[in-house]
Amino acid sequence: MNAPVITVTDVVTRFGRNLIHDRISLTVGQAEIYGLLGGSGSGKSTLMKEMVMLLFPQEGEITVLGHQLSTISRTEAALLRRQWGVLFQAGALYSSLTVAENIAVTLKEYTDLPHDLIQDIVRMKINMVGLPAHAADLYPAELSGGMVKRASLARALAMDPQLLFLDEPTSGLDPVGAEAFDQLILKLRDLLGLTVIMVTHDLDSIWTVVDRFAVLGDKKVIAEGTLTEVRANPHPIVRDFFGGERGRIRSQNGKQS
Amino acid sequence: MDASFPHKSQITFIDINPAQGANGPAEEQARLQTQGAPKIDERRRVLITSSGDWILESLSDMDRKLDEFVRHIRKAVIQWDVSALGRIDSAGMMLFIRYYDRLQRQGCLLDIVGASPSHERMYQLLRQYMPEFVAARPALSSRLLRFFQRLGKMTASSLADFTAFLSFLGENFIIFLLALRHPLSIRYSAIVKNIEEAGVRAMPIIALTSFLIGVVIAYQGAVQLQKFGAHIFIVDMISISVTRELAPLITAIVVAGRTGSSYTAQIGVMKITEEIDAMRIMGFDPLHFLVQPRILALMIVMPLLIFFADMIGIMAGMFISNIHLNLSYGEFLRRLQVALEVKHVWIGLFKGPFFAWLIAVVACFRGFQVSKSTESIGRYTTISVVNAIFLVIACDALFSVLFTELGI
Numbered sequence: 001m002n003a004p005v006i007t008v009t010d011v012v013t014r015f016g017r018n019l020i021h022d023r024i025s026l027t028v029g030q031a032e033i034y035g036l037l038g039g040s041g042s043g044k045s046t047l048m049k050e051m052v053m054l055l056f057p058q059e060g061e062i063t064v065l066g067h068q069l070s071t072i073s074r075t076e077a078a079l080l081r082r083q084w085g086v087l088f089q090a091g092a093l094y095s096s097l098t099v100a101e102n103i104a105v106t107l108k109e110y111t112d113l114p115h116d117l118i119q120d121i122v123r124m125k126i127n128m129v130g131l132p133a134h135a136a137d138l139y140p141a142e143l144s145g146g147m148v149k150r151a152s153l154a155r156a157l158a159m160d161p162q163l164l165f166l167d168e169p170t171s172g173l174d175p176v177g178a179e180a181f182d183q184l185i186l187k188l189r190d191l192l193g194l195t196v197i198m199v200t201h202d203l204d205s206i207w208t209v210v211d212r213f214a215v216l217g218d219k220k221v222i223a224e225g226t227l228t229e230v231r232a233n234p235h236p237i238v239r240d241f242f243g244g245e246r247g248r249i250r251s252q253n254g255k256q257s
Numbered sequence: 258m259d260a261s262f263p264h265k266s267q268i269t270f271i272d273i274n275p276a277q278g279a280n281g282p283a284e285e286q287a288r289l290q291t292q293g294a295p296k297i298d299e300r301r302r303v304l305i306t307s308s309g310d311w312i313l314e315s316l317s318d319m320d321r322k323l324d325e326f327v328r329h330i331r332k333a334v335i336q337w338d339v340s341a342l343g344r345i346d347s348a349g350m351m352l353f354i355r356y357y358d359r360l361q362r363q364g365c366l367l368d369i370v371g372a373s374p375s376h377e378r379m380y381q382l383l384r385q386y387m388p389e390f391v392a393a394r395p396a397l398s399s400r401l402l403r404f405f406q407r408l409g410k411m412t413a414s415s416l417a418d419f420t421a422f423l424s425f426l427g428e429n430f431i432i433f434l435l436a437l438r439h440p441l442s443i444r445y446s447a448i449v450k451n452i453e454e455a456g457v458r459a460m461p462i463i464a465l466t467s468f469l470i471g472v473v474i475a476y477q478g479a480v481q482l483q484k485f486g487a488h489i490f491i492v493d494m495i496s497i498s499v500t501r502e503l504a505p506l507i508t509a510i511v512v513a514g515r516t517g518s519s520y521t522a523q524i525g526v527m528k529i530t531e532e533i534d535a536m537r538i539m540g541f542d543p544l545h546f547l548v549q550p551r552i553l554a555l556m557i558v559m560p561l562l563i564f565f566a567d568m569i570g571i572m573a574g575m576f577i578s579n580i581h582l583n584l585s586y587g588e589f590l591r592r593l594q595v596a597l598e599v600k601h602v603w604i605g606l607f608k609g610p611f612f613a614w615l616i617a618v619v620a621c622f623r624g625f626q627v628s629k630s631t632e633s634i635g636r637y638t639t640i641s642v643v644n645a646i647f648l649v650i651a652c653d654a655l656f657s658v659l660f661t662e663l664g665i
Contacts, residue, residue: 082314095630111313113348114320121351127386141629159313160346191382 002030004063005163005195006051011060013046020046021057022219028212033189033196035206035213037241042216044199045089048165051197052086053077065162082110084163085156089171091148093140099126099151100136103158110159125154130184146177150184157188164188166198170205178202182209215241266309266319266349270326300366301333308341311349323356332364340371350379354387425622429552432544444550451554455516456562463511467566470503471495471573479581488582489592495574496597500605504566506653509612512559513645517620520551521641524624525634533625543625552617560609567602600665608656615652616645 006028013021020043028034036044049055051062053069062069067080093102103122107113113121126136129150135143143151149169156164169185170178186209189196200206206213206227214224217237223230231242305326309315337357345353360367372380436443478494524547527533536543571593578584623641627633 096632107313107348111348112317113313117320117348117352117355120355121348124347124351124383124386139630141633160348191378 002032004028005030005032005065006197007061007063008047008051009061009063011047011050011057011062013043013050013055013057019219023060024216024219024221025060026214026221026224028195028197031189031193031195032211033185033198033209035210036197036199036216037201037206037213038216039201039237043219044216045167047216048167048197048199052084052165053081082106082159083161084165085159085161086165087149087152087156087167087169089167091140091152093148093152093155095140098137098139099131099143099154102140102151103155105155106159121158122154125157126151128157128188129154130180145172146174146181149173149181153184157192160192162193162195164194164196166196166200168199168201170200170202175204178204179208185209266307266311266315268305268307268319268322271304271306301330303330303333303335305335305337306341307337307339308343310343310345311352312344312346313348316349316352320352323352327356327359327363330360330363330365334366334368335360336368336370338370339376340373342371342373342376345376345379347379347383350376350383354380354383421626422622425625426618428544429548429618432542432549436545436549442545443553444546447546447550448554448557451551452558454519455512455555456558459512459515459562460565462515463508463562463566464569466507466511467499467504467570468573470507471499471570472577474498474503474570475574475577476581479578483582488578488584489588491574491578491582491584492589492592493596495578496571496593497601499570499574500567500597501601502605502653502657504570505563505605505608505612506649508559508562508566508609509616509649509653510646512555512562512613513616513620513649514642516555517616517645518638518642520617520620521624521627521638522634524548524621525627525637528625528627529629529631529634548617548621551621552614555613555617556610559613560606563606563609564602567605604656604660604665608653611652611656612649615648619645619648 004027008024008026010023010025011021012023013019024047036047038044046055050057050069051064053072056070065080065083067076072080093099094105097105100119100122103125104118107118107121111118123133123136126133131147131150131154135147135151140148140151149172153166153169164185166185170181173181182205185196185198188194198205198210200210210227212224212226213230214221215230215233215235215238216222217235222235223233223238230238311319357367357369474495475491478491479488482488482491482494524533524543527543527547533543533547536546575586575589578589579586620641623637623644627637
């Protein structure tokens with residue numbers, strides 16, 4: 001593992017009296033594609049929201065790019081927010097703006113680059129995520145599910161972030177589209193040296209793109225490491241996950257990347 | 258890795274042989290035109306040195322500096338030294354590529370010196386995804402033409418809107434006929450729920466507005482009537498104007514703003530979350546399950562609300578007359594029995610179902626027009642309320658003319 005980019009230490013999260021995380025810890029290394037796995041309601045999306053300061057844990061500490069999130073100042077937080085991009089599960093594109101305007105919005109707001117340079121950057125990002133050029137002038141309501149994901153990824157990449165958070169990037173995509181999206185993320189990581197944190201329960205993604213991952217269950221991290229390391233873990237949840245019908249079929253095919 | 262503060266991006270331009278470069282740009286141009294392209298060694302030579310970090314945060318006026326310089330350079334030999342360059346991101350590289358290409362288009366010979374492997378990688382990456390040069394779309398030539406284009410589009414879309422509305426009315430009428438044939442299929446529980454929501458819950462705001470209307474009429478009337486010493490006619494004035502015109506109109510406007518908008522928003526949200534489609538799949542006709550109960554509920558509840566508004570409005574008038582004109586309550590009520598023919602009340606109540614039908618039909622129609630985006634809910638809710646209020650006032654004007662002509 002490379003130098004740590006994100007460390008989560010003894011985080012405890014409660015919603016009211018409902019305990020979500022019970023002292024969980026994990027580490028994400030530089031230029032890694034790190035998966036957060038777990039069944040529905042295991043708190044993986046919550047953990048990701050805590051990493052991007054949408055939620056704050058009751059106890060414990062999360063350090064992102066050297067900033068401790070519990071004691072971060074307003075200016076530091078603003079600086080940090082420019083260094084990550086987030087792909088939300090449903091895209092969360094602004095519905096009143098076109099795709100091009102959605103991608104340009106942070107560039108317009110945070111930089112004083114000239115208009116036509118911003119347009120060039122936007123078109124480049126659109127090409128990069130594999131959207132057709134005419135998609136730039138469409139509104140989010142006119143896009144298909146896969147295009148929404150790609151447009152949203154282009155927006156997340158607009159400011160050249162070091163960190164990319166993906167919340168179930170392949171959910172709702174057909175197998176071909178999901179495969180293409182996985183390959184895209186791999187390519188972007190290699191090209192841009194991104195560190196990617198993805199919440200997923202797509203077995204194919206885990207086999208093909210994820211370098212290391214953590215399995216959340218029973219309010220704790222029950223396994224962390226590479227695929228071979230995690231599969232060696234005897235915990236029943238891990239066994240259920242990879243030993244189920246779908247997991248078994250996938251395992252027979254082996255790692256293809 | 259650490260978020261160290263970016264070094265300011267910098268660039269310097271040095272003319273290597275100022276003897277020729279000293280000529281002003283205009284002279285230079287002229288010289289080039291008269292002599293044709295000069296031989297390589299006669300050309301102007303420039304050394305560009307860039308340093309610092311070329312990233313989003315530090316690029317600010319780089320574009321302006323480059324533009325100022327590049328504008329006057331034609332057919333020069335340029336050495337661009339990038340060895341002092343720190344970090345570069347895609348915005349910085351994009352800027353570099355833009356000016357690199359522009360200089361080449363202007364006939365310059367370019368030599369890039371000192372690029373690091375990471376710069377090379379970024380360059381390759383961006384070259385790969387560089388947008389092709391897109392020709393601008395032909396713009397419409399004149400403002401006048403654009404005006405007519407917009408006018409045409411608006412006309413076409415409002416015609417389409419109108420036909421869609423008519424077909425919506427037709428479908429609803431068929432549903433209504435079906436309901437008459439099978440009265441048991443009508444969703445009575447939904448009607449009762451809507452009556453509570455649109456009627457009972459609206460009573461406080463209706464009471465407040467009609468009370469204020471009564472106060473306003475009484476005050477304004479009292480001032481005028483006092484001049485003639487015709488105090489007692491305040492009763493005629495308040496009772497007839499409130500029951501016949503004001504109570505129905507004010508009630509309809511409040512209901513359009515309160516219930517009409519909520520109908521549009523409710524149906525619009527159901528449309529976005531695909532609940533409407535789910536209902537259709539299961540064989541529940543949304544017109545039967547959503548629209549009809551709302552229309553019927555509003556048509557039942559509107560006359561009741563108007564009657565309630567009548568009472569409150571007249572009561573407010575009585576109250577103000579007592580304070581302002583010293584007209585006792587007994588006297589007011591005795592005069593009311595003489596002055597207020599019951600037909601005025603009936604006419605006011607009669608308008609209720611018509612207003613209600615207009616409001617409910619327009620609100621539901623606009624709700625179904627909501628498309629996939631959340632923004633359209635807001636837009637159609639606004640349109641629905643504006644349409645409903647306009648239609649109510651137009652309908653009221655029609656009734657006014659009609660009843661006057663009929664001598665009622």
